[in-house]
Amino acid sequence: MAEVEIVSVSKAFGKTQALSDLSLTIGDGEFVALLGPTGAGKTTALRLIAGLEQPDSGSIRIDGRDVTADAPADRDVAFVFQQYSLYPHLSVFENMAFALRAPTRRVPEADIRTKVQEVARLLHIETKLDNKATQLSGGQMQRVAIGRALVRSPSIYLMDEPLSSLDAKLRGELRLELKRIQVDLGATILYVTHDQTEAMTMASRIGVIEGGRLLQIGSPREIYENPINAHVAARLGQPAINLLPAALFGRAPVGAEMVGARTEHLTIARGGGDVSATVKRVEHLGDQSHLHLDLAGRPVVTLADPEAGFGAGDVVSLRLNKPLFFDANGWRVAA
Amino acid sequence: MAQIKVEALDKSFGSFHAVKSASFTVEDGQFLCLLGPSGCGKTTTLRMIAGLELPTAGTIRLDGEDVTMNRASARDIAFVFQLFALYPHMNVRRNIGFPLKCEGIGAAERDRRVVEAARILRISHLLDRSVSGLAGGDRQRVALGRAIVRKPKCFLMDEPLGALDTEMREAMIHELRALHDRLGATTVYVTHDQLEAMAMADRIAVMNNGVVEQVASPRDIYDRPASLFVADFIGSPPMNFLPFRGGLQTGAEAIRLGERDVAIPAAREAMAETELVLGVRPEHVRFTDRGMVRGEIYGTEYLGTTQIVTVTTSYGALKARSPSSRSFRTGETVGLDFRPDTLSIFDKASGRAIRTALHEGVVHG
Numbered sequence: 001m002a003e004v005e006i007v008s009v010s011k012a013f014g015k016t017q018a019l020s021d022l023s024l025t026i027g028d029g030e031f032v033a034l035l036g037p038t039g040a041g042k043t044t045a046l047r048l049i050a051g052l053e054q055p056d057s058g059s060i061r062i063d064g065r066d067v068t069a070d071a072p073a074d075r076d077v078a079f080v081f082q083q084y085s086l087y088p089h090l091s092v093f094e095n096m097a098f099a100l101r102a103p104t105r106r107v108p109e110a111d112i113r114t115k116v117q118e119v120a121r122l123l124h125i126e127t128k129l130d131n132k133a134t135q136l137s138g139g140q141m142q143r144v145a146i147g148r149a150l151v152r153s154p155s156i157y158l159m160d161e162p163l164s165s166l167d168a169k170l171r172g173e174l175r176l177e178l179k180r181i182q183v184d185l186g187a188t189i190l191y192v193t194h195d196q197t198e199a200m201t202m203a204s205r206i207g208v209i210e211g212g213r214l215l216q217i218g219s220p221r222e223i224y225e226n227p228i229n230a231h232v233a234a235r236l237g238q239p240a241i242n243l244l245p246a247a248l249f250g251r252a253p254v255g256a257e258m259v260g261a262r263t264e265h266l267t268i269a270r271g272g273g274d275v276s277a278t279v280k281r282v283e284h285l286g287d288q289s290h291l292h293l294d295l296a297g298r299p300v301v302t303l304a305d306p307e308a309g310f311g312a313g314d315v316v317s318l319r320l321n322k323p324l325f326f327d328a329n330g331w332r333v334a335a
Numbered sequence: 336m337a338q339i340k341v342e343a344l345d346k347s348f349g350s351f352h353a354v355k356s357a358s359f360t361v362e363d364g365q366f367l368c369l370l371g372p373s374g375c376g377k378t379t380t381l382r383m384i385a386g387l388e389l390p391t392a393g394t395i396r397l398d399g400e401d402v403t404m405n406r407a408s409a410r411d412i413a414f415v416f417q418l419f420a421l422y423p424h425m426n427v428r429r430n431i432g433f434p435l436k437c438e439g440i441g442a443a444e445r446d447r448r449v450v451e452a453a454r455i456l457r458i459s460h461l462l463d464r465s466v467s468g469l470a471g472g473d474r475q476r477v478a479l480g481r482a483i484v485r486k487p488k489c490f491l492m493d494e495p496l497g498a499l500d501t502e503m504r505e506a507m508i509h510e511l512r513a514l515h516d517r518l519g520a521t522t523v524y525v526t527h528d529q530l531e532a533m534a535m536a537d538r539i540a541v542m543n544n545g546v547v548e549q550v551a552s553p554r555d556i557y558d559r560p561a562s563l564f565v566a567d568f569i570g571s572p573p574m575n576f577l578p579f580r581g582g583l584q585t586g587a588e589a590i591r592l593g594e595r596d597v598a599i600p601a602a603r604e605a606m607a608e609t610e611l612v613l614g615v616r617p618e619h620v621r622f623t624d625r626g627m628v629r630g631e632i633y634g635t636e637y638l639g640t641t642q643i644v645t646v647t648t649s650y651g652a653l654k655a656r657s658p659s660s661r662s663f664r665t666g667e668t669v670g671l672d673f674r675p676d677t678l679s680i681f682d683k684a685s686g687r688a689i690r691t692a693l694h695e696g697v698v699h700g
Contacts, residue, residue, distance in 0.1 A: 038500060167372075168528070172572055176634050176645055183665075195501060201636035201643075221659075224639045237639045264640045281512075285533045286557035286570050287618040287656060292509075303640070306554070 001188045002063035002155040003028045004049060009058030011044055018044040019212045021058070026156065029186045031179070032217075033193055033203035035235060041212040042192040046158045049190065051075050062155045073104075078154040082161040084145035086133040093129040096120065096147045119150045122181050139170040150181070159191045163198065175201050196236050200224070208232050230330035233260045239290055239301040241324070242266075248296070249275055249320040256333045260324035263302045268310075273317025279310050293318075337398040337411075337488035337521050338363045339384060344393035346379050353379045355545040356393070361489075361538075364519045366512070368532035371542035372568070377525045378493055380542070384523060385491050386410050397488065413482035417494040421466045421477055427453075428462040431480040438485075452484040455517060472503045479514070489521035496531065508534050529569050533557070541565045557616075559694055560679060563686040566614050572643060575615045577628075577650040578683065582608035590680070593649070595627040598675035600692035606682065611689075614679035617643065620655035626670025628653070632663045646671060 004026045011019045019041045026032045034042045047053045049060055051072035059068040067075050078099075086095050096116045100107045107115075120126040123143040128136060133144060142162060149157055163171045163178075179202045182189055193199055199206045200220045207217040208231075216228045220236075227233035233241045242261040246252035249259060268291070277293040277300060284306060291310055293300040295318065302318075304310055325333040339361040346354040354376040361367040369377040382388040384395055386407030394403045402410050421430050432449045440448075453459045456476045461469065466477060475495060482490060495511075496504045512535045515522055526532055532539050533553045540550040541564070549561035560566035566574040579592050583606040589596040592613065599613075630648035642659045645652050646669060653671065663669075680689040688694075 037502065168571065169573070176636065179636075180634055197638065200638055220637050220639075262640075281516075283534050284552070284554040284557065285530070286553070287616060290534075306558075 001028050001153070001186060004063075004156045004188065004190070005061040006045065006049065007059045007061065009045075009048060009055045009060070011041075011048060011053060011055050017212050019048070019055075022209075022212070022214055023058075024207060024214060024217065026188055026190050028188055031182050031187075031189045031191065031202060031204045032207060033191045033199040033205075034207045034209050035193060035196060035199040036209035037194055040209045042194075042209055043160055044212075045209075046079070046160055046190060046192055049075075049156070050077050050079050050158055076155045078149035078152050078157050080146055080149045080157065080159040080162045082164055084142050084162075084165075086141055086144055086148075088132070088134045090133060091129065092120075092125065092131050092133055092136070092144055095133050095144055096129075096151055099148060099152055115151050116147075119147045122150070122184070123147050123177070139166050139174070142166055143174070146178070150185070150187075156188045156190060159189060161193050161195075162191075164193070164195070171198075178202060196238070200236065208235055227260075227324065228332055230258060230260065230326045233324060233326075237262060239263055239303070242300045242302070243326075244295070244298055244300070246325060249318070249323060252323075253325055253333050253335060255327050256325035257328045258326040258330075259320070260326060261300070261302075261320050262322070262324075265321040265323075266300075266302045267319040267321065268302065268304060268308075269317050269319075270314070271317060272315050273319075275318045277316055277318055279312055279314040279316060281312055282310055291316075338396075339489060339521060339523065340394075340396040340399075341380070341384065342394045342396070344380065344383060344395065345391045346376070346383060346388065347391045353545055354383070354390075357540075357542070357545075357547045359540050359547060359550045361521055361523055363521055366515050366522045366524065366535060366537045368536035368539045369523060369525045369542060370527070370529060370532040370539050370568075372527055375542040376545040377527075377542050381491050381493055381523060381525045385412060385414050387414075411488045413485055413487040413490050415478060415482050415490065415492040415495045417497045421474060423467050425466065426462070427458065427464050427466055427469075427477050427480075430466055430477055431462075431484050434481055434485050448484050448486075449480075452480045455483065455514065456480050471499050472507060475499065475507065479511075483514075483518065483520075487520070489523070492522065492524045494526055495524075497526075504531075511535060530571065533569070541568060543568075558677070559688070560614070561688050563612060563614075563681045563683075566679060566681070566688075570616060572617055572654045574679070575617065575620065575653045576681075577613040577615065577653075579611055579613060580608065581611055582606055583611075583680070583689065592627065597627055597673065597678075599678045599680060600676055602680075603690040603692065603694070606689060610683035612681040612683050613673075614681060615653070615673045616677060617654045617656040619674040619677045620653060620671050621674065622655070622657065622661075622669055623672055624670050626672040628671045630669060630671065632665050632667045632669060634665060635663050 006022055006024045009022045036042050048055055059066055093116055097112050100112045120129055125143050163174055205217055206220055206223050208215045216232050224236045243258050246256040246259045277295040279291055280294050281292040283290040289304045289306045291302050291304045323335055325335055327333050342358050344354055344357040357380055371377050383390050394401055428449055431452055432445045435445045453462055458476050496507050508531055536553055539553055539556050541548045543564045549565050557569055581590055583602045585602055585605045587602040589598050628648050630646040633645040633647045636643040637659055641656050644655045644657050644663055
């Protein structure tokens, strides 16, 4: 494993600027997630590190060495794609061993066997090694695809939404497993996703990316609690942060246009108060209820204890504990 | 508007029994979700209500009238598909108005209704745009416009948000529910996404292997699952299951789990000694040193407002939801106990929930 640095990288495809001056360091043994919507430039960043694309400017360094001009095969990276493509005619074992059998690597057969079995155990597919790759469920196939990368010990694992084709349940299980495996192996991972839950639960640091620019990078907690702008604030949190006129809950600092109210910072009490709202709808999501409120004509969504017994038409008062203020351009203003 | 009544509906495709004696009623103006994994028979059930498939047995009543053998076009329903096909050579206005044109409705009336539908869906500004340049969400709004412009008795929707990405889907969930509240049309909505169903439905019918396992409000489905399958399918993360061997007497208020007694809602039926399963929702697991189950922290997942804590125990991995302010160390030993009044007990062999005081609570929704 090694430290990987992206230094001021820009990349355009025709008129589309995919990445603008991106700088990012992934420390040795670190799990960094790039979080952003479709078209934000996340996959381009991965492909540049892998050498599948060439940057227009800037450089890529792996373990201190400039690899910008190196061919993909010389960079010692392992890529896991969103769509797993396994060799259908080969067994699970042979699929996983494939990369180790490359003529340039010359790994002894006994070592291959040991390594594949070890990784298969980590991924809970050790009993499937003799199966044809096509005799597996979708979740198992994706684990084989991840396993194929894990048998190698590259400088960095590059993962492009590897869980997005799986169903919700399996995704939940693999999230925890992947994180555990990363810690056990001390692996360096750059993981690309548009799913905030994946980024929050697995990454040691999250880079929020939008329109080819890195907006903020930090630990999940830093990004959640201390977003630099309204866009980042809205990317994380379920239900999403409520963005409202700055003075709605009382005095706002100079320059503040909007106030962001996270659901856990809103205290709801029965009956009207300084800030009154009307319950429009209650969504029972099981472990928690979402209250949809009308606050001076603006929609506000907040959490309530399922046993609180709020119903449509109830009038409630709201208090905001930790306001996050933003200026007219969405940038944070100190409270 | 209309009531839909499905009675003992059966459908076989050759030797494959897709739907097995499904019965449920959708009241006038209600939003019902048919929820289940792929292959459970939910889409087949929907297509039978629409008249796109004929049932092998059973009846379908629309407002009391038996329509089981009626053609789809004679049922006055609108179907919204997952893959919405819009006419690429027509603009938004003509796409929405097309069903009315087919019905021979005059241009003036047609335009009035298209404008009305566009206003409801908030796409008035797009009416003269070509559909080919539209974003996914707007294309789905146009597809919905084509359904609502006909003012049908009911809407049938087959995973209409399945093709959209996460963020757009969340926005559309609220939009669709708000649209339903404005129109008040009876709606049957098929999805495999439990969060979608929980967020939108008045009632949910959970299907598994062609069988309707439970029909109830989202709250009841979550708090009082009728079977192991329902308890496992609903909830993220799903309910924890602790297998144990034991019997129950009517009125019993505890079970024996290992060396300890665990308080449960009072049993309302007796069970001879057999394999049972204790069901605990992650938010009802509490950390306490005096806990009845001990385990080791396997990992935590930070979610902002809360965190999911996975604990390895002799009953397998258990998941707990805890405020994110509390910190846990991997490998740390912890004690767990469970909130007694919320627990479910299942018969392992049949998967059926055993009747307890839990099922006598207030009926919600």
